[in-house]
Amino acid sequence: MEIKILSRETVKPSTPTPHYLRNFKLSVFDQLAPPFYVPITFFYPNNADLLNNTAQTLAHLKKSLSQTLTRYYPLAGRIKDSVSVDCNDKGVSYTEALVNCKLSSFLRQPDLNFLNNFISCQSNCLQDHAEYLVALQVTVFECGGIVIGSGILHKLCDGMTMSAFFNCWGETARGLDKVVKLDLTTGSILFPARDSLPPKISSFITDLIFQETTQCLMRRFVFGPQAIAALKAKATSTDIPNPSRVEVLTAFICKLMVAAAKTLTGITSTSMVTHAIDMRRRIKPPLPRDSFGNLIWLGVGFCSPSEKELELHELVEIIRDIFRSLDSNDIGALQGNEGFALLTEIIKEGGNVRAQKVNTYKFTSWCNMGFYDVDFGWGKPVWVGYMGDILGTRGKREIVLLETRSGDGVEVWFVSDELELAILENDPEFLAYVSSNPYVPLH
DSSP states (O other): OOEEEEEEEEEOOSSOOOGGGSEEEOBHHHHHSOSBEEEEEEEEOOOTTTSSOHHHHHHHHHHHHHHHHHHSGGGGSEEEETTEEEOOOOOEEEEEEEESSOHHHHHHSOOGGGGGGGSSSOTTSBOTTOSOSEEEEEEEOTTSOEEEEEEEETTTOOHHHHHHHHHHHHHHHTTOOOOSOOOOSHHHHHSBOOSOOOHHHHHHHHHHHTTTOSSOEEEEEEEOHHHHHHHHHHHOOSSOSSOOHHHHHHHHHHHHHHHHHHHHHSOOOOEEEEEEEEOGGGSSSOOOTTOOSOOEEEEEEEEOOOSSOOOHHHHHHHHHHHHHTOOHHHHHHTSHHHHHHHHHHHHHHHHHHHTTTOEEEEEEEOTTSSGGGOOSSSOOOSEEEOOOOOTTOSOSSEEEEEEOTTSSSEEEEEEEOHHHHHHHHTOHHHHTTEEESOOOOOO
16 A cells, blocks of 8 residues: 655634633643644545545535534644644645545454554654644545545643544534634633643653653554443442443453553562543533533553453452542642642652653553544544554553444553563453454445
């Protein structure tokens, strides 16, 4: 397969941003977010009624993107300093391309590494001087199918904001005019940025995510509905009679990865498990789903070494406690100057634990965020993908969960080193529940 670039340009908002909106303030959680592009790819088959004119389709996508950027004007700006974005309408990177294969052929057994060719920026790598805040690429297959690949700088957006942006773009392309005003400022009002962050504080999240950035490999595993139901039944306990699929899969993966690490080293070490937790629905009153920015908290749990291997239901209890660790009272305590002092202490404690060289398993769930609802007028995506291997990409043991198109399965995108992955991929217990990079049906 080969990619042929048709054009590279900058797309700007269709309407200039008013002068009084030029200075967009970041939140302290935006400040803490490392500067790297978060990758995602949306695959759409050829619908003869809507994709029969490629040139017209591409022109319409670009026009509707420009209109969308009028609402999401911070994404068309440039990072000004540590506390703000200059909303100068310089625009987003926009690439159009062709690939010499059919979508059905690509999805028969997805080439994960080739996914990187559908994204016009180097994703999941630190970008200390990123020019564009968003890099988009629209690639057309021989059959007329389309993949839209994106990298959005994490400094401004979490997963919910990414989903809201793409769904807004899709609605604009379909001619829907949402009159509801976007919530762009609540994050910076509740959690204002600091003029200066202590170095240990500002580097903690970056060090956590980008630790051990060697040549890590990407793997894609799919848990079907029957496998999830079986694991839920196995993980059920008196304390947690109905565990969620995210809790169960997190616990199951941790259980096997801790065992894999022990096989390689002969040592059972303390393990730290982190999960990105959306704060929007936990704040009182809850914030809209499309509230802009990094409104996430890093929940943390620990598995201490012991002679006895933890059972799945015991690990589920640890994972449940991670999500319970943040409620509306906790979020309220993080606001204002006193809240920043508390945040500083929490991060320092995390840094002290990290200094002990614990094994860290970093989970992010994109389940139920609406990525499979992104519709530009020719239907919803048949597949939403992530990315392939890249030298220096993030750190070991990064796991992203995303529901399947049907909604009842879960894809697990797993970054780790070759040795640990080899043990996992040959573990009979793991293989009993997963399919490894299976085909994606077009219909």
